[in-house]
Amino acid sequence: MKKGYLVFLIPVFAALALSACGKKYDYSAHLSEIKRDIFSASTEDFSVTLSCISREHPYASDGIACPRSEIGEVTLVSKKKEAGDFSVFVAGTEWGGEMSFRSVQDDWFYSESMPSFPEGSVTIRVEWSGGSCELEATSVKNEGTMSAEEALETAVAHEKEYIGRLMQNGTFQGEFRVRLLRRDVNYYYVGIVSKDGRTLSLLLGAESGEVLARREPV
Secondary structure (H helix, E strand, C coil), X not given: CCHHHHHHHHHHHHHHHHHHHHCCCXXXXXXXEEEEEEEEEECXXXXXXXXXXXXXXXXXXXXXXXXXXXXXXXXXXXXXXXXXXXXXXXXXXXXXXXXXXXXXXXXEEEEXXXXXXXXXXXXXXXXXXXXXXXXXXXXXXXXXXXXXXXXXXXXXXXXXXXXXXXXXXXXXXEEEEEEEEEECEEEEEEEEXXXXXXXXXXXXXXXXXXXXXXXXXX
């Protein structure tokens, strides 16, 4: 081999070797659902929650992550059952509309695609027969709350053996669902869905990353 070619190929081989050794598998490419943030507000008459969700379409437990779209979902719980129909809007935008009553959950619900998610806080206008008001809904997240991507990395680290069984030819055969939850404090639900539709579920502390509960696939 000529010396010139050797000089040229040495850095190429070195770069390839470093790339192969340092490359980290991107599990986020298999995310089918992410609940990124929750905004909440309440009055004496009702409470309102806006959830910011990135979700695949069609939504299915098939272990295959499809392209996602950004969705805003609002739930309203009325403390006065005679309050009547509700509509909800994000102030200063065209986002919003008439809510539907869900008898099973005993709440009002509205969902629509959302071009961009708010950060920190958002003003929500609630309208009903005979009245309206504006509420400043604030994010439940704090400085110590992990991002959804960090929660996924934490779950993967906890479940190396299980996830290893779902790898085939170096590719993960499944999908992930990561949802921010709020029950007095923040949590993350992480679902690991295999291609047979079975789900391993984890509940993580949103600040500590500690596994608080684990449910095997059934």
